[in-house]
Amino acid sequence: MVLDPIEEVLKKTSSLQIIPTGKPTPTPLPSVLPTPVDYQHAGHDGKTTLWVVFVIMVIASAVFAGLSWRVPVSKRLYHIITTLITIFAAISYFAMATGHGVAVNHIKIRHTHNHVPDTFTYVDRQVYWARYIDWTLTTPLLLLDLSLLAGLNGAHILLAVIADIIMILTGLFAAFGSEGTPQKWGWYTIACIAYLVVVWHLAVHGRAQAQARSNQVATFFASIAGFTLLVWTAYPIVWGLADGARKVSVDGEIIAYAVLDVLAKPVFGLWLLITHSKMSETNVDLGGFWAHGLGREGSLRLTDDDGA
Template identity: 35%
Template sequence: MTTPATGLETWSLWIGTIGMTLGTLYFIAQGWSVRDAEQQEYYIITIFIPAIAAASYFSMATGFGLIEVPVQGLGTLDIYWARYADWLFTTPLLLLDLALLAGADRNTIATLVGLDVFMIVTGLVGALAREGAAVRLAWWGISTGALIVLLYYLLGTLSEQASAMSGERAALFARLRNLVLVLWSLYPVVWILGTESGFEILPLGVETAAFAVLDLAAKVGFGIVLLRSRSVLSGSATRSAQTAD
């Protein structure tokens, strides 16, 4: 039987809840008067990202999104499964924002989303594994491998497609891509250092705070950078090659 988080965990989870909620309301307010169809698409996607995360953080703050997993040789670990439920929905939406900005084709979008879902699901399996530290670390390695391939794809194929867009749009894509590269690279580091790996170099409270900071930056921060460039998101931002014609 799990109980609501205490101490630093509580503060981190409630700050995450409030931060995601405020981010959602801010994006709604900013997009309320938008009439351009292409801009609306970005606002709709970006609003759902912190909205889903806010619900996830609320569930974790109230103890619903937490379970205890008995692990051989490690005792019982507290695992926030709601965090993975959040990532399973929000990270594909973040990638969809990037893909739309880059003018990506359907195959590229499908590849990115597929890699992302595989990464999150294998990470969840690792967090719930009961067979011992070695098995949990093996799943972490599989999930991290998928992340590396995904980030390589962002730097390669998606960046190549973005380079065909107008200068301002390509520059915005590059800023957001770099933000994702840096922040997403830190998630497996926190996981391996925290309680979920069993190493517990970072105690649960610190681990929870670190994930909250990363989530707020990767979701609300990402959205602020994206949506403040409203003119770049309009239907007039076409491929530079088409403009040249």
């Protein structure tokens, strides 16, 4: 039997399996999975706390306004300042409770490894920027209350207020700072330095001026200023654990700040106004325009010569 030349070639090369007889083995590829995002948002406890503190600030504002009606207009400076503090705080807490005073900070965290490529994790954490606006308005007013109580001069009051505003704004910048760079903790350091300037003016200049007024004023100023500085010192600690290192949940952060705000505003204000009413040395008597308006004091008078 004579084979066809083509068949003979195929027979000789069949062992080489020129024509594939089985399914090819797929090459395994590394799977690509999306990196999960850690969402750190306020829960039920945090949102409830915001509403509770809003109500507390509204009640405190009404109480302080009622106390102001018991004294002449010329002696209401402490009452007006203290009432404005809790009004601003109430507005801030209403904004946060309704979700209009919050933003999400998108954080990218790099993890470095020795023998494999770097990996990244992502965190979306809520930052309540309305709180920083509140502090920018209320803490200078708190300082003004303490400065008037001590009898500080205008230069020291101005420097303390400016340092306080720098402290709050740099704290806000730090809250939105980039992770893994000197930026975030650099802003935090500037805020802490500004806070030390505030402490210097109150603890040194304020204390000296209060002692010059009377022993009673000095004792009261030392008590209420010491209480305020103790409460204020807790704020950067909470910030470092919450927005800074994220060791505290958003709910825990809200509750911690809520306790501090209630102590620093309604409790401070009630203590100040009740004690101030019993100490005549602390009065700031503002007559003239403050109490009576312009009246006829600013009107022009034409003399006989001017009208001639």
